[in-house]
Amino acid sequence: MELGNTSYLILGMLRKGPKSGYEIKAQADVSTRFFWAISYGQIYPELKRLDRAGLIEGVTDPDDGRQRRVYSITPLGEEALREWLTRPGELHSELRHEGVLRFFFADSLDHEERVALLRAMRVKHERLREELLAIAPGADEARGKGGNSLSLLTLETGIAYQDFFVDLCDRLERRLAETESETESTTGGS
Amino acid sequence: MELGNTSYLILGMLRKGPKSGYEIKAQADVSTRFFWAISYGQIYPELKRLDRAGLIEGVTDPDDGRQRRVYSITPLGEEALREWLTRPGELHSELRHEGVLRFFFADSLDHEERVALLRAMRVKHERLREELLAIAPGADEARGKGGNSLSLLTLETGIAYQDFFVDLCDRLERRLAETESETESTTGGS
DNA sequence: GCTCACATGTAATCCGTTACATGATTCT
DNA sequence: AGAATCATGTAACGGATTACATGTGAGC
Numbered sequence: 300m301e302l303g304n305t306s307y308l309i310l311g312m313l314r315k316g317p318k319s320g321y322e323i324k325a326q327a328d329v330s331t332r333f334f335w336a337i338s339y340g341q342i343y344p345e346l347k348r349l350d351r352a353g354l355i356e357g358v359t360d361p362d363d364g365r366q367r368r369v370y371s372i373t374p375l376g377e378e379a380l381r382e383w384l385t386r387p388g389e390l391h392s393e394l395r396h397e398g399v400l401r402f403f404f405a406d407s408l409d410h411e412e413r414v415a416l417l418r419a420m421r422v423k424h425e426r427l428r429e430e431l432l433a434i435a436p437g438a439d440e441a442r443g444k445g446g447n448s449l450s451l452l453t454l455e456t457g458i459a460y461q462d463f464f465v466d467l468c469d470r471l472e473r474r475l476a477e478t479e480s481e482t483e484s485t486t487g488g489s
Numbered sequence: 490m491e492l493g494n495t496s497y498l499i500l501g502m503l504r505k506g507p508k509s510g511y512e513i514k515a516q517a518d519v520s521t522r523f524f525w526a527i528s529y530g531q532i533y534p535e536l537k538r539l540d541r542a543g544l545i546e547g548v549t550d551p552d553d554g555r556q557r558r559v560y561s562i563t564p565l566g567e568e569a570l571r572e573w574l575t576r577p578g579e580l581h582s583e584l585r586h587e588g589v590l591r592f593f594f595a596d597s598l599d600h601e602e603r604v605a606l607l608r609a610m611r612v613k614h615e616r617l618r619e620e621l622l623a624i625a626p627g628a629d630e631a632r633g634k635g636g637n638s639l640s641l642l643t644l645e646t647g648i649a650y651q652d653f654f655v656d657l658c659d660r661l662e663r664r665l666a667e668t669e670s671e672t673e674s675t676t677g678g679s
Numbered sequence: 680g681c682t683c684a685c686a687t688g689t690a691a692t693c694c695g696t697t698a699c700a701t702g703a704t705t706c707t
Numbered sequence: 708a709g710a711a712t713c714a715t716g717t718a719a720c721g722g723a724t725t726a727c728a729t730g731t732g733a734g735c
Contacts, residue, residue, distance in 0.1 A: 303722075304587055311594035321686050331593060334586040338724060343688055365731055367686065377597070384591055384598055384606070390613055392586040396524040397494055399646060401574055403521060404501035406637040407567075408574055416574070423580055447596040448668055452661060456589060463653045471642060478638055493694075511714050528696055533716055555703055557714065685732075693724075704713070 300352045302379065304391070305341055310372060310380045313355055317371040320346055329434045330450060333427070333457040346370055354379055398423070402471070410479050414472060421468035428461035490542045492569065494581070495531055500562060500570045503545055507561040510536055519624045520640060523617070523647040536560055544569055588613070592661070600669050604662060611658035618651035 302310075308331060312323045320342045327337045346368075349355045354376035360369045372380070398420035405413050435454055492500075498521060502513045510532045517527045536558075539545045544566035550559045562570070588610035595603045625644055 304585075304590060305722080307594070308590060314594070314597065319686075320688090331590060334584050334589040336583065336585075336723090339686095339688080340690095340725075341723065365685070380594070381597060384595055385602055387609070390586075390588040390591070390610055392584070392588060392613075393526065394524050394582070394584050394650075395494075395526075396580075396582040398580040398582060399524040399643060400494060400498060400521060401580070403639060403643040404497070404504070404570070405574055406639050407504065407571060412575055419577070420580055423582075449593060449596050452664060453589060453593040456657060456661070459657065460584075460653070463650070467646060467649065471646070474642060495694080509714075510716090526695090529714095529716080530696060530698095530718095531694080555713070680735100682735085683733085686730085687728105689726100689728080691724105691726080694722090696721080697719085699718080700716085702714085704711100706711075707709090 300348070302383070304335065305337060306345055306349060307380060307383045308335055308337060309342065309345055309349065310354060310376055310383075313370055313372040314377065314380060317369050319360075319367050319369050321367075329437070330453065333431065333460070349376070410475065413475060417468045417472050417475070421465055424461045424464035424468070428458060428465065431458045431461065490538070492573070494525065495527060496535055496539065497570060497573045498525055498527060499532065499535055499539065500544060500566050500573075503560055503562040504567060504570055507559050509550075509557050509559050511557075519627070520643065523621065523650070539566070600665065603665055607658045607662050607665070611655055614651045614654035614658070618648060618655065621648045621651065 308327065309323060312318060312326055315326075318326070320339070323342055324337065324339060327335075331337070346355065346357065350357050350370065353373060355370045355372050357368045357370045360367045398416070401416055402413075402420075405416060408416070431454060435458070498517065499513060502508060502516055505516075508516070510529070513532055514527065514529060517525075521527070536545065536547065540547050540560070543563060545560045545562055547558045547560045550557045588606070591606055592603075592610075595606060598606070621644060625648070
């Protein structure tokens with residue numbers, strides 16, 4: 300059976316301990332979301348597929364009345380996860396960034412509109428940064444019991460990533476201001 | 490008609506001057522590719538759609554014998570592009586990064602394997618950085634005639650973006666080394 | 680009693696890549 | 708003559724989001 304990176308995300312989450320589909324989503328939303336997002340529409344069908352393939356095992360948890368299916372990773376699943384983690388070759392990565400795309404084509408805008416675009420981009424990444432900072436204490440706490448330092452490092456990576464874009468917007472705005480004042484002095488100012 | 494960001498990419502490319510689908514792809518490959526990739530499978534059908542909607546206009550270029558359809562942006566298309574560039578609200582952006590994803594789940598690996606993963610990630614971004622540097626002279630030259638400084642700024646952004654990941658890998662490897670030596674001293678060393 | 684969080688699932692749809700098919704022209 | 712590049716297109720497929728549908732339990 301063909302497994303995609305999303306399948307391994309699920310496998311990886313289950314390796315940290317048995318979980319329901321709902322919990323996988325909740326965990327992913329505060330960890331992998333910023334570099335690999337996942338939705339219910341992928342999780343539930345994929346859990347069934349992985350179960351059929353023997354990589355995970357689901358039991359209907361009669362914990363309380365609430366119907367809930369908890370999955371655990373099997374030795375076969377651990378093996379598959381390990382194979383993926385050490386697999387040589389291309390590490391796929393892609394970015395789709397509307398802000399930078401618009402900026403690239405922003406030469407038909409005037410100076411103020413360009414600046415507005417950069418500001419909008421900046422607040423977006425600032426907000427994402429705040430979101431990550433908000434979940435940081437939880438991850439730090441979890442490190443001792445069960446959690447590992449890699450989750451923390453990855454979280455810090457996410458914060459640094461947002462920082463990059465915030466700084467980028469600042470730098471671009473400054474560069475824009477320089478070019479603008481140059482043009483003004485050349486044409487004699489507005 | 491509903492237009493996606495990819496439609497605006499095409500519109501934006503045509504605003505820089507009339508082009509064939511083939512040329513749009515070639516231009517995108519040395520500019521937007523790193524933050525918004527595009528393929529022929531999207532371009533050709535989309536060109537027909539945009540033409541039908543009156544946002545662009547195609548003429549079969551009898552330049553030489555080679556069959557070639559060159560599209561130009563119409564005033565309606567320019568308007569649509571401008572509306573998009575100044576549209577308020579969410580700037581969509583998403584990242585899918587297999588390297589960081591693997592790293593997040595790499596606690597089942599041993600130290601050497603983790604380092605190998607970071608190294609693989611590093612060379613990937615270094616290679617991408619080289620690719621961008623290779624196209625930089627062309628963009629710099631084009632700035633004077635027809636090209637604008639925004640393409641150059643965007644290109645520099647792409648380089649800085651790859652730099653971020655190269656630095657990140659270095660930092661993470663160092664952090665890993667620290668944790669590793671701590672563990673060694675705690676357990677009495679290997 | 681009501682609302683919110685827990686919980687699971689499916690179907691439609693969208694966006695995009697890859698593979699395939701075809702053919703002309705230019706360069707070596 | 709043959710290879711590389713220019714050039715256009717379609718069909719199949721894959722990955723993912725969104726909307727929809729449904730129901731329970733906990734806390735206010």
